[in-house]
Amino acid sequence: MSTPATSSDREKVVSKLPGQLRQHLKVRAAQRGIDIQSAVEQGIREWCSLASTPPSVDTAGADSFSTFLPAGQWEEFRQITTDRRVSLIQGLAQSVQLWLDAHPAPDVRRPAITxxxxxxxxxxxxxxxxxxxxxxxxxxxxxxxxxxxxxxxxxxxxxxxxxxxxxxxxxxxxxxxxxxxxxxxxxxxxxxxxxxxxxxxxxxxxxxxxxxxxxxxxxxxxxxxxxxxxxxxxxxxxxxxxxxxxxxxxxxxxxxxxxxxxxxxxxxxxxxxxxxxxxxxxxxxxxxxxxxxxxxxxxxxxxxxxxxxxxxxxxxxxxxxxxxxxxxxxxxxxxxxxxxxxxxxxxxxxxxxxxxxxxxxxxxxxxxxxxxxxxxxxxxxxxxxxxxxxxxxxxxxxxxxxxxxxxxxxxxxxxxxxxxx
The missing domain is CATH 3.40.50.300 (P-loop containing nucleotide triphosphate hydrolases)
Structure with a gap:
């Protein structure tokens, strides 16, 4: 579901996400220096543009997850999940996993001289x-x-x-x-x-x-x-x-x-x-x-x-x-x-x-x-x-x-x- 947010160009969306996947998302977004909502937005955009549905993600134990997305993106995403016959929770999990796979953890920065x-x-x-x-x-x-x-x-x-x-x-x-x-x-x-x-x-x-x-x-x-x-x-x-x-x-x-x-x-x-x-x-x-x-x-x-x-x-x-x-x-x-x-x-x-x-x-x-x-x-x-x-x-x-x-x-x-x- 979605509810209006304070920003005129984004809306708050609420769904569910497995705890481990949510934690990976938080860490990776911090490592990459971007906010979580931008990472989810990118993942959903990439998921929607795929020609076929990616492999299923284990969503056992998924609990509440909320973020802010550009106005209209969640409704488009909801429609595509219906067309692909996957649940919103599964589609969101696949989107997040897609973003994680495309943005691996950066290497630790090591000095040239100790x-x-x-x-x-x-x-x-x-x-x-x-x-x-x-x-x-x-x-x-x-x-x-x-x-x-x-x-x-x-x-x-x-x-x-x-x-x-x-x-x-x-x-x-x-x-x-x-x-x-x-x-x-x-x-x-x-x-x-x-x-x-x-x-x-x-x-x-x-x-x-x-x-x-x-x-x-x-x-x-x-x-x-x-x-x-x-x-x-x-x-x-x-x-x-x-x-x-x-x-x-x-x-x-x-x-x-x-x-x-x-x-x-x-x-x-x-x-x-x-x-x-x-x-x-x-x-x-x-x-x-x-x-x-x-x-x-x-x-x-x-x-x-x-x-x-x-x-x-x-x-x-x-x-x-x-x-x-x-x-x-x-x-x-x-x-x-x-x-x-x-x-x-x-x-x-x-x-x-x-x-x-x-x-x-x-x-x-x-x-x-x-x-x-x-x-x-x-x-x-x-x-x-x-x-x-x-x-x-x-x-x-x-x-x-x-x-x-x-x-x-x-x-x-x-x-x-x-x-x-």
């Missing part, structure tokens, strides 16, 4: 590890699933959203500008470059033993095996083998001492990770709160390579909306500028992430946030609220985006991922 994101700040406790994990999880999510993403570009909206929480940390109607989008489907390696092993522990892995091999050994030129053998998979259906972790080892506390004896020590991390790069689209390095030689090596690893576009790799700076983060930011950017000048390399800033934000802390929080926004270059690319879901995920040693996939923090991580893509 992207390298260095998550850093000299100050500890700002949440670099949480941002590293959340960003990696968001980049690795399934390209054939729809996931809630914050799409608002207005920072004020994001601020208001961070202050609105339901009982389970989920999404409240009207709190956020949300769009359901396919995951990026990237192959991601998280590198725990911090001797405190926070990233390793949070994701439920074990730190590497002091008696064995480690990233530190490879950087110091004393490997005990293949670095690939140290990599572990973050096992979760949401990531389907796309998210891996290179665990930390406590021997990294001695990394600066060992690097002091290494030739071209700024390139030590790059030399160590180079054999792994062909396996991944993105490598994200969780840096320690340090301005030593290890940070030089991390910043150099994120430098812009030949034939790499600006902003593809570089430093992602995590801060809080308070004064000590600003002091640490100045120290870090000074170190990066010195490295740029000394080695004549381009190290891009991918942006600033304001983490653990809570406006209830008053003027210091809100004014500090405004100060970060006012910097402009690098600009604020993420705002993550100080909510309970991240702490709970750490406690149970599960990825945040698996533990609370619809929480505001998860939605914010997906927004961040799309900002840095």
């Amino acid at each position: 992207r390298r994101i260095v998550v850093c700040n000299q100050k500890g406790g700002v949440g670099k590890t949480a941002i590293t994990a959340g960003l990696g999880e968001a980049l690795a999510e399934d390209a054939n699933s729809l996931l809630p993403v914050r799409v608002s570009k207005a920072l004020t909206k994001a601020l208001r959203a961070s202050e609105t929480e339901t009982g389970e940390g989920g999404l409240e109607d009207g709190a956020l500008d949300i769009e359901n989008l396919p995951g990026p489907g990237q192959r991601v390696l998280l590198v725990d470059f911090d001797p405190q092993c926070h990233l390793t522990n949070q994701l439920g892995a074990s730190p590497l033993p002091l008696s064995g091999d480690s990233l530190t050994n490879h950087m110091a030129g004393d490997p005990k095996g293949d670095l690939r053998d140290l990599v572990v998979s973050v096992d979760d259906d949401n990531f389907a083998g796309r998210l891996h972790l290179l665990p930390a080892c406590n021997d990294a506390f001695l990394l600066d001492v060992r690097l002091s004896a290494v030739r071209a020590r700024e390139a030590a991390l790059e030399r160590a990770l180079a054999p792994l790069e062909s396996d991944y689209d993105v490598i994200i390095v969780d840096c320690p709160p340090s301005l030593g030689l290890s940070m030089d090596a991390a910043a150099y690893y994120g430098r812009r390579r030949d034939a790499e576009n600006p902003g593809q790799s570089g430093a992602l700076i995590v801060v809080q909306a308070e004064d000590s983060s600003a002091d640490a930011y100045e120290l870090l950017t000074t170190q990066v500028e010195d490295l740029r000048n000394d080695l004549q390399v381009d190290i891009d800033y991918l942006g600033i992430v304001v983490n653990l934000y809570d406006s209830r802390r008053g003027y210091i929080a809100t004014s500090s946030l405004q100060g970060w926004v006012d910097i402009k270059d690098p600009r604020v690319v993420g705002l993550i609220g100080d909510l309970k879901e991240q702490k709970e995920a750490v406690r149970v040693k599960k990825p945040l985006l698996s533990y609370a996939p619809r929480s505001q923090q998860a939605v914010g991580m997906r927004a961040l991922a799309r900002e840095v893509l």
Whole structure:
């Protein structure tokens, strides 16, 4: 049946469609960047133009489905289904399947050069590890699933959203500008470059033993095996083998001492990770709160390579909306500028992430946030609220985006991922 819609050239139509077919339609339309009504319109038009009826589609369990079509198309479609002696439900299912077959899922976009994101700040406790994990999880999510993403570009909206929480940390109607989008489907390696092993522990892995091999050994030129053998998979259906972790080892506390004896020590991390790069689209390095030689090596690893576009790799700076983060930011950017000048390399800033934000802390929080926004270059690319879901995920040693996939923090991580893509 059909009823008039608000648009003068379209009408609302109501029929039935199998749940799985409807889900495929939603995902494929999002992947193709068109709305569902346009996809259905195209499918019906193609179905009506066929010389013969296509194979039947299983419509068992079909339930209500509605969309808007150009005025008159549904009546024409109804007449042709009568002529072909098929039901409206079967005709619609065939039309949708016809459109799906003609518009296969696009290939996942993969970079020509593995992207390298260095998550850093000299100050500890700002949440670099949480941002590293959340960003990696968001980049690795399934390209054939729809996931809630914050799409608002207005920072004020994001601020208001961070202050609105339901009982389970989920999404409240009207709190956020949300769009359901396919995951990026990237192959991601998280590198725990911090001797405190926070990233390793949070994701439920074990730190590497002091008696064995480690990233530190490879950087110091004393490997005990293949670095690939140290990599572990973050096992979760949401990531389907796309998210891996290179665990930390406590021997990294001695990394600066060992690097002091290494030739071209700024390139030590790059030399160590180079054999792994062909396996991944993105490598994200969780840096320690340090301005030593290890940070030089991390910043150099994120430098812009030949034939790499600006902003593809570089430093992602995590801060809080308070004064000590600003002091640490100045120290870090000074170190990066010195490295740029000394080695004549381009190290891009991918942006600033304001983490653990809570406006209830008053003027210091809100004014500090405004100060970060006012910097402009690098600009604020993420705002993550100080909510309970991240702490709970750490406690149970599960990825945040698996533990609370619809929480505001998860939605914010997906927004961040799309900002840095």
